[in-house]
Amino acid sequence: MADVNITASVRDEFGKGAARRLRREEKIPAVIYGHGDEPVHVALPSYDMMMALKTPNVLIHLDVEGKKRLVIPKAIQREAIRGFLVHMDLLVVRRGEKVNVDIPIHVEGELAPGQNLVEHVLNSLPVEAEATHIPEGVTVSVEGLDAGDSIHARDIKLPKGTSLAVDEDDVVIQVLAAQAEEPSAEEEAVGEAVEEAPSEATAE
The missing domain is CATH 2.40.240.10 (Ribosomal Protein L25; Chain P)
Known part of the structure; x- marks a missing residue:
């Protein structure tokens, strides 16, 4: 640090x-x-x-x-x-004493193919560390993760001398499937008009 x-x-x-x-x-x-x-x-x-x-x-x-x-x-x-x-x-x-602090979480890696999103359930990770050796942050890999996958606090590798100050089962990051956008009212109206319009064969 x-x-x-x-x-x-x-x-x-x-x-x-x-x-x-x-x-x-x-x-x-x-x-x-x-x-x-x-x-x-x-x-x-x-x-x-x-x-x-x-x-x-x-x-x-x-x-x-x-x-x-x-x-x-x-x-x-x-x-x-x-x-x-x-x-x-x-x-x-004081040197040698432990303190509770929040450290930044850095995400790296590419998700599995598909329209997926990374959600930070925790924006920073609560840890206990020596006051004069507080980590600047932790790096978490989401390489290959798919929708529904999660990373828990226990999955994060911490520097030596640092321990979790949060429940190890807490979700830190999860991968969500991107939601399809709802059509606007105008788009719905256009779609309905196209469906209701008679075909050329019917018109004849």
């Missing part, structure tokens, strides 16, 4: 007005919590965080006014339309 170094500053102003001021300074509000410590409210550099979050479950070496903390993102709020960061929760972790 990737890790980055980011510098943060403690904040003591809250509310929408304070958040707008931070955005003008190209910063975002965040809260740090974990291990029974009092939550710490900080301001983070927006660009650095946007780049860091390109890696799922990125490990962040955070410098909060000289105090070092090891954290991972736990909750990320984005603006609905433009997608910029609005707020973040950061969880303090």
Whole structure:
């Protein structure tokens, strides 16, 4: 997994007005919590965080006014339309401890011939992993699968030191037969008109 170094500053102003001021300074509000410590409210550099979050479950070496903390993102709020960061929760972790996280699922391979579709029952896979060795994701092959086939959590090969945090019988991906499109009302009307029209032989 990737890790980055980011510098943060403690904040003591809250509310929408304070958040707008931070955005003008190209910063975002965040809260740090974990291990029974009092939550710490900080301001983070927006660009650095946007780049860091390109890696799922990125490990962040955070410098909060000289105090070092090891954290991972736990909750990320984005603006609905433009997608910029609005707020973040950061969880303090320690080397060697296990944490529950969701990791991305990447699908590869070609389905069996036919009009079939891959449905992601789970968009990400809940796992338990060491805080400093969280997998960036898992790859699942759908090669040759046909309609009605499924991939369960137990079928996914996990990296060493990582275990499922979901029932092993849960369906992760299933293959569905594509549904034929229902004819529109206009198409049905045209079809009925053709059926009802007399043939040339009858007309004569």
